[in-house]
Amino acid sequence: MKIIFLILSLALFLNAQMLQVGDSIIPIKLKSQHDKEYTLVKDGIWIITWDKATTRVANQYFDEHKIPNNLNLIVDTSQIPSGIFSLFVKPRMESYKHPILLSFDEKYNLTLPFKEDMLTLLYIKDSKVKRIIYIKDIDELEKTFK
Structure with missing residues (x-):
């Protein structure tokens, strides 16, 4: 069973190419924790979290600051x-x-840029990745948006 899981995981990983600067973003619909649907594409910044610790950092930032749309x-x-x-x-x-x-x-998540124990910031303009930044803590996140 473990071998089958490893083979399937490897196949998914090899078929999914991580986004890089200049790549086009495919429109994606995601639901929020309140079941409201959002379509992500075009312009903006995506803060992507991967685990409990990075999600805690992002939530702290969102709670303490006025967040643009x-x-x-x-x-x-x-x-x-x-x-x-x-x-x-x-x-x-x-x-x-x-x-x-x-x-x-x-x-889809395998296509999103990732670094262990870090938040990923994707800057999107005209449906293309313009910049990728990795953030490790709340201080770096706050400096990024000053």
Whole structure:
């Protein structure tokens, strides 16, 4: 069973190419923690979190600052078992007023730039990736948006 999982994971990884500067963004529809649908494309900044720690940093920033409409928080939820997500993660996320966009699509998430223990900031202009930044903590995030 583990071998089959590893083969499938490797196949997904090899077929999914990570976005780079200059690449076009495919329009994607994501639902927030409050079940409101959002379509992401065109212009803006995507803050992408990958785990509990990076999501905590992003939520702290969104709670403490006035957030422009073109700044979107996306959380990779593809690795969270559905029972755990429904019972523990989503209720916690629902306590936040700002939209937290939930990305359950593992194949799509593999295309998003990633560095271990860091938030990813994607700057999108005219549906293309213009810049990619990796942030490790709240101080760096605040400096980025000053």
